Amino acid sequence: MRNRQRGTNLGLLLLASQVFQLGIDNIPPVTLATLGLNVYLFLFPFKPLLETCLSVREAYWYRDWSRLLLSPFHHVDDMHLYFNMALLLWKGIRLEKKLGGPWFAYLLSVFSLLTGFVYLLLETGLTHMTEDSSYSLQCAVGFSGVLFGLKVVNNHYHPGGATNIMGLPIANRYACWVELVLIHIMNPGTSFVGHLSGILVGLLYTTGPLKRLMEICAGFVTSNGHYGGQQTYYNSSGYSGYGMPYAPNTNYEQHYYGAPYRQQYNTNSAHTPTAPPQHPYTAGMSEEQQYEAALRASLNDRGGHTQARSSHGPFVPSNPSPEEIRWRRIQRFDS
Known part of the structure; x- marks a missing residue:
């Protein structure tokens, strides 16, 4: 492994140019944050490179x-950083839009750790098989192993097509294997085992038990440690779940009276006849609509039958006319 080379930082300039060409607003947040973390740790490394690289x-x-934890996010030099981050931008934008930000962040975290773990297993196996201890001394660093895993996942979710490698069209499902060999031939200083580890982790996710295991772990976390009826999980389309009372793309707060609220109205608060309470978040409603919503909540608190509430669904308003609202207001004040 080479020592970090300090020079003109051409790689950083190329990376900055590519980011601005794409537009920061067009880069999903998890991908952008991961890129920023890698650049930050290149400029201000947590430890010297020889103390962050991974070996048996x-x-x-x-x-x-x-x-x-440290080895995937440190790089040998600026060009090493540039090539890895350029690939991250291309794969990250597609996968994060496909999987959703939370699941993509989860995927990156698991792949970062698991790629290193598989790397240690492979190097240990090679050491015992060949009785050559040099395999246990080889030290790897960089995000490329994780990127090979993301390439496998990307090809799984976007099947078909071909990649042009050295003028030859290669089917995407085989492209990662061809690149694995060619990169090692053209640049022997790269970690063949590290890249292979990423591919194996990607295959564990797409064809093995890793995806299901991640879904189970996500269920434990989202149910506050109690794995049961409120289990949630992720599928290939992004966020999904069992027992979710709300649609995936809506707020978790309930929708009251056709308008989303961030905070449920407190029906236990005291009311005065001369000043009907209004919700603190108007959500763009007119004064009449705000009054209608507050009045309905008040009638519900007093046992009125203007709304039906299911055990798992939202309130269903009866949509009274303005005349009926005025009549109910008189009835309420006379009571």
Whole structure:
């Protein structure tokens, strides 16, 4: 592994140019944050490069497990950073739009850790198979292993098509394997095992148990540690779930009277006949609509039958006419 080279930082300039060409507003937030983290740690590394790279000797023999966290987000030089981040932009934009921000962030976190873990297993296996301890000393660093995993996932969600590699059209489903070999041949300094680890992690997700395991873990987290009826999970289209009372693309707060509120009206608060309470968030309603919503909530509090509420659904208003509203107001004040 080469020591970090300091020079003109041409890679940073190329990366900045590409970001501005795409437009920051066109880059999804998780992808942009991941890119920013990699650039920040390149400019202000958490530790020297030799203390962040991942090897069997450093991580397993010497128990420096922090390298599993640090190695994907540190790079050898600015061009190494540029090529990895350029690929992240292309894959991240497509996958984050497909999977949704929360699941994509979850995927990146798992892939970052698991790629390093698989790398250690493969290097340990090679050490025992060949009886060559040099495999345990090889130190890898960079985000490219994770990117190979993302390439497998991207090809899974966007099947078909071909990639032009050295003038030859290669089907996307095989492109990652061809690139794995060609990159190692053209640049022997790259980590063949590190890239292979990313591909294997991607396959574990698309064809193995990893995706289901991640869904189960997500269910535990979203149910506050109680895995049961309110389980939520993610599927290939993004956020989904069992027992979700709200649609995936709406606020988690209930929709009252046809307008979304961020805070449920407190029907236990005291009311005075001369000043009917109004909701603190008007949601663009007119004064008459605000009064109508407040009056309905007040009637519900007093046992009125103007609305029907199911055990799992929103309130269903009866849509009274303005004359009926005035009549109910007189009835309420006379009571």
